[in-house]
Amino acid sequence: MIEYRNLRVALLGAGSVGAQVASLLLEHGPELANRAGAGLELVGIAVRDPEAQRTAELPAELFTTDAESLILGADIVIELMGGLEPARTLILQALNSGADVITGNKALLATHGPELFEAAEQVGAQLYYEAAVAGAIPIIRPLRDSLAGDRIKRILGIVNGTTNFILDRMDTVGESLEAALATATELGYAEKPDPSADTEGFDAAQKTAILASLAFHTTVPLDAVYREGITKVTLEEVEAAKKAGYVVKLLAICERLTDADGVEGVSARVYPALVPRDHPLAAVHGAKNAVFIEAEAAGDLMFYGAGAGGIETASAVLGDLVSAARRHVIGGPGVAESTHANLPILPITAVTTRYQITLSVVDAPGVLAEIATLFSEHGVSVEALTQSVQPQSVQPHAIQNSTTPTATLVIGTHEASEAALAATVEALEASDVVSTVTSVLRVEGL
Ligand code: NDP
Ligand code: HSE
Numbered sequence: 001m002i003e004y005r006n007l008r009v010a011l012l013g014a015g016s017v018g019a020q021v022a023s024l025l026l027e028h029g030p031e032l033a034n035r036a037g038a039g040l041e042l043v044g045i046a047v048r049d050p051e052a053q054r055t056a057e058l059p060a061e062l063f064t065t066d067a068e069s070l071i072l073g074a075d076i077v078i079e080l081m082g083g084l085e086p087a088r089t090l091i092l093q094a095l096n097s098g099a100d101v102i103t104g105n106k107a108l109l110a111t112h113g114p115e116l117f118e119a120a121e122q123v124g125a126q127l128y129y130e131a132a133v134a135g136a137i138p139i140i141r142p143l144r145d146s147l148a149g150d151r152i153k154r155i156l157g158i159v160n161g162t163t164n165f166i167l168d169r170m171d172t173v174g175e176s177l178e179a180a181l182a183t184a185t186e187l188g189y190a191e192k193p194d195p196s197a198d199t200e201g202f203d204a205a206q207k208t209a210i211l212a213s214l215a216f217h218t219t220v221p222l223d224a225v226y227r228e229g230i231t232k233v234t235l236e237e238v239e240a241a242k243k244a245g246y247v248v249k250l251l252a253i254c255e256r257l258t259d260a261d262g263v264e265g266v267s268a269r270v271y272p273a274l275v276p277r278d279h280p281l282a283a284v285h286g287a288k289n290a291v292f293i294e295a296e297a298a299g300d301l302m303f304y305g306a307g308a309g310g311i312e313t314a315s316a317v318l319g320d321l322v323s324a325a326r327r328h329v330i331g332g333p334g335v336a337e338s339t340h341a342n343l344p345i346l347p348i349t350a351v352t353t354r355y356q357i358t359l360s361v362v363d364a365p366g367v368l369a370e371i372a373t374l375f376s377e378h379g380v381s382v383e384a385l386t387q388s389v390q391p392q393s394v395q396p397h398a399i400q401n402s403t404t405p406t407a408t409l410v411i412g413t414h415e416a417s418e419a420a421l422a423a424t425v426e427a428l429e430a431s432d433v434v435s436t437v438t439s440v441l442r443v444e445g446l
Contacts, residue, residue: 006039007325010070010099012046012090013080014054014063016188017104017131020314021078023056025321032318036325044070046081055310071099076324078317079103088112095119095127100324100334102317104131110206110222113213117337126327126334128320133207134159134289136312137305138319143214143293144338151296152215156445157252159207161287161307162190162198163230167248167272168285170238177233189287189308200229201270204252211291212254212268217341220254226269226348233272237439240358240410244386246274247282251444256343259350260417266343267351271442274356279445292445348418354383354443355413355421359428360435363389363407367433371409374431378424384412406435412443 011022025032025042033039045058046067064070067090071077077094079101081087087108094101096119103109109116109132120127130140134157143152158164162184169180181199184190191197198204205225212220230250241248255267275282280302284290289307294300306312327334361367368387375382389407413421421440428434 002034004033004037004039006041007075007328008043008073009040009321010043010046010074010077010094011080012067012070012077012087013082014045014047014058015080015082016055016310017313017317018045018078018080019054019056019058020310021080021317022058022062024311024314024318026058032322032325036322037329038325040321040325043074046070068093072097074099075328076321077101078321079105080317081105082107084108084111088116091116091127092119095123095125098123098125100126100128100327102128102320102324104129104313104317106132106203106206106210110209113210113337114219120334121336124333126324128324129210130320131313131316133210134291134303134305135161135307135309136315137289137291137303137307138316139211139291139303140214141319142301142303143211147293147295147298150298151256152254152293153256153296154294155211155215155252155254155291156281157207157211157254157291158249158281158284158289159211159252159291159307160198160201160204160250161289162195163201163204163250164284164289165189165287166199167230167233167238167250170233170235171242171247172285174235174239176235177230184287187287196229199231201227201250204250204270208252208254208268208270211252212266213337213339215254215293216256216266216343217338218266218343218345219339220266220268220345224268224345226271228271230272234439237358237441240439241274241356241441244274244356244410244412245277246356246443247277248272248441249275249281249284251275251281253444255351257346257350259346263344263346265346265350267346267348269348269351273442273444275445281445350418352415352417354415354446356439356441356443357411357413357425357428358438359409359411360406360438361409362433362435363405364433370431370433371411371428374427375411375413375424378427379420380416380424381414382411383414386410408438
């Protein structure tokens with residue numbers, strides 16, 4: 001049997017993910033040691049309440065509430081506490097003491113990533129974070145290493161399991177958003193205690209900032225990520241999308257763009273969008289995640305799997321642990337985060353995409369021509385239009401009981417800028433022949 005030197009591993013947090021990391025590490029320690037070329041000794045687990053029930057049976061003597069003392073003398077620190085503080089301070093302390101750090105904390109990385117990467121670089125340590133985006137799915141290492149020789153054009157990601165679960169239930173069984181959210185919360189997918197981190201797109205925006213920074217070698221701050229959640233998506237929109245051959249997905253989009261002034265930059269955005277039913281992302285059901293990458297040389301790639309879950313996410317953390325241990329064995333400084341491109345971050349107004357707009361209009365001669373004129377006046381080209389006459393009972397309240405018949409128009413556009421689209425919608429809302437602009441959804445993945 002090979003005798004390895006031991007590396008001291010300190011774990012901060014033993015919740016959904018941390019307890020599984022500890023359990024797997026204790027169970028598979030010798031096997032991981034063979035892969036890493038070093039013994040991995042779990043020296044302690046810092047938590048708030050050492051007496052609390054855990055999802056795995058763990059030795060009581062490992063638990064402590066003194067995280068600061070635990071990280072002193074550790075070779076590798078695994079942070080799975082979540083939140084900004086004390087996670088940030090503890091990670092900085094660990095890095096400054098020369099330890100490598102592994103974290104799954106997307107909120108912290110999206111908010112304080114540059115500070116943490118700088119601290120790691122200063123002392124030649126390494127910060128690993130495979131679990132921070134899309135749970136078990138290997139996506140950080142493929143972007144940072146496997147695709148380092150390519151140029152990424154675009155990433156379309158389903159990176160939030162809760163919202164994908166909700167939209168999928170709305171699409172497949174016609175469940176309401178509220179009912180599907182209640183089920184997602186029951187199943188433990190949604191952020192606790194407040195699922196608005198999922199439904200309003202905050203969680204996806206954090207992951208988008210991390211992905212865009214890696215893909216484009218540029219620091220993309222969280223507040224530069226344009227964000228819309230799913231709370232305004234209606235069953236009617238999901239049904240209409242289905243009829244038109246689309247499915248509604250909350251997408252994380254990271255894109256290399258050239259704006260109207262010829263400036264090349266990065267767009268990072270999160271919003272619910274229509275995806276064609278034959279796109280690989282349309283087949284991502286339930287709480288699963290997927291990241292679809294369009295690269296210049298490699299072409300299209302898709303990474304698919306569990307985006308959350310204790311044991312699933314623990315797999316990504318332990319992969320980082322083996323990498324960190326190998327680095328300790330080989331020696332030498334950690335690799336700095338690559339931000340050499342330093343591209344400008346473009347606002348949402350620089351984006352061009354296609355749109356699907358649903359309108360309730362007066363059903364009278366000349367109305368279609370008037371609406372077509374509004375689109376053309378704002379430089380938005382109509383690609384497809386379908387019309388259906390509404391039964392009186394579902395007409396907008398203001399014109400119910402009136403004798404004016406109304407119709408529903410669903411208008412698909414060619415590519416148009418966000419600015420042109422916003423001006424068109426404003427003109428439509430002001431028009432006498434339009435009762436309501438019922439919905440505006442972007443179309444992606446064509
Ligand atoms: P949990 O809330 O389940 O667990 C957090 C753990 O950290 C608990 O053991 C808690 O202790 C401990 N803790 C929290 N604050 C402190 C503190 N101030 N001092 C000491 N211990 C503290 O979180 P998860 O396991 O779900 O998530 C951990 C991280 O992994 C987060 O950053 C999350 O975003 C990320 N992640 C989670 C995924 C998932 O599926 N859950 C997927 C991908 C990433 P105690 O138990 O005593 O309260
Ligand atoms: N609430 C998150 C989700 C957990 O639904 O994807 C994983 O980050």
